[in-house]
Amino acid sequence: MTIRETTGESRLRALCELAEQVRELMDATTLTDVPEAELTAVTATLTEATERLRASARAAPQPFEFAPDGSLRHLGNAVTGAANPHALPLAVERDGAAVRADVRFRPLHEGPPGSVHGGISAMILDHLLGQAAAAAGFAGMTASLTVRYLKPVPYGAALLATAEHTRAEGRKSWAEGRISTQDGTTLVEATGLFITPAAWPARPPTPPEG
Numbered sequence: 221m222t223i224r225e226t227t228g229e230s231r232l233r234a235l236c237e238l239a240e241q242v243r244e245l246m247d248a249t250t251l252t253d254v255p256e257a258e259l260t261a262v263t264a265t266l267t268e269a270t271e272r273l274r275a276s277a278r279a280a281p282q283p284f285e286f287a288p289d290g291s292l293r294h295l296g297n298a299v300t301g302a303a304n305p306h307a308l309p310l311a312v313e314r315d316g317a318a319v320r321a322d323v324r325f326r327p328l329h330e331g332p333p334g335s336v337h338g339g340i341s342a343m344i345l346d347h348l349l350g351q352a353a354a355a356a357g358f359a360g361m362t363a364s365l366t367v368r369y370l371k372p373v374p375y376g377a378a379l380l381a382t383a384e385h386t387r388a389e390g391r392k393s394w395a396e397g398r399i400s401t402q403d404g405t406t407l408v409e410a411t412g413l414f415i416t417p418a419a420w421p422a423r424p425p426t427p428p429e430g
């Protein structure tokens with residue numbers, strides 16, 4: 221039996237393909253060296269494309285939703301959302317209360333010449349630490365994030381980002397994480413405090429430690 225895909229899923233896939241093309245466009249824009257007349261011509265083409273997309277617009281990006289396989293996804297997220305051109309997008313894998321993601325920054329992310337902007341690294345770590353807290357049952361908002369920049373982060377190289385939940389106290393929980401090279405050299409590390417807002421639904425009770 222063939223199960224037909226919903227129109228919604230098919231459209232979302234098209235939206236993610238558009239977002240990926242926009243990422244390619246951003247990369248190309250960052251690195252292009254074509255003559256001025258070509259820059260002007262491309263700008264005109266993009267202005268027209270932008271107007272076509274604005275012909276019908278939402279008030280906010282794609283929300284949290286359940287995918288057809290039952291998993292929770294947030295396609296509009298600035299770090300992980302495949303429908304958000306700003307996102308790398310990071311594919312976060314969970315292992316208990318730890319999370320990991322392969323990361324490859326692009327020239328687009330340059331801060332100091334030849335390496336990644338510190339705010340971009342902080343954003344990735346903020347998200348990953350938050351997901352580690354959530355994976356441990358303590359989903360919350362970032363209350364504080366302390367980042368230590370140990371070595372410049374290169375773009376273009378295959379890197380690894382990891383994080384784990386470390387402890388919890390009432391609505392507060394802590395996580396730590398790092399961005400490292402494939403051979404295990406830590407480039408940036410961070411610790412974060414995440415607080416579950418009182419208004420959020422109560423989490424299920426956590427088993428006692430020990």
Ligand SMILES: CCCCCCCCCC(=O)SCCNC(=O)CCNC(=O)[C@H](O)C(C)(C)COP(=O)(O)OP(=O)(O)OC[C@H]1O[C@@H](n2cnc3c(N)ncnc32)[C@H](O)[C@@H]1OP(=O)(O)O
Pocket residue numbers: 346347348349350351354359360361362363364390391392413415416417418
């Ligand atoms: C499932 C998917 C997972 C996705 C992961 C996403 C990760 C990415 C996360 C983000 O980027 S979140 C966006 C950035 N963060 C924010 O916008 C947070 C803005 N701030 C707030 O919403 C509130 O200030 C916050 C929820 C953090 C705390 O508000 P509350 O009203 O709950 O705090 P309250 O005043 O009741 O204080 C509770 C406790 O936390 C402490 N606290 C509050 N804010 C703090 C702070 N900023 N730093 C340190 N401690 C803080 C406070 O002292 C107190 O400690 P005690 O219980 O020990 O007395």
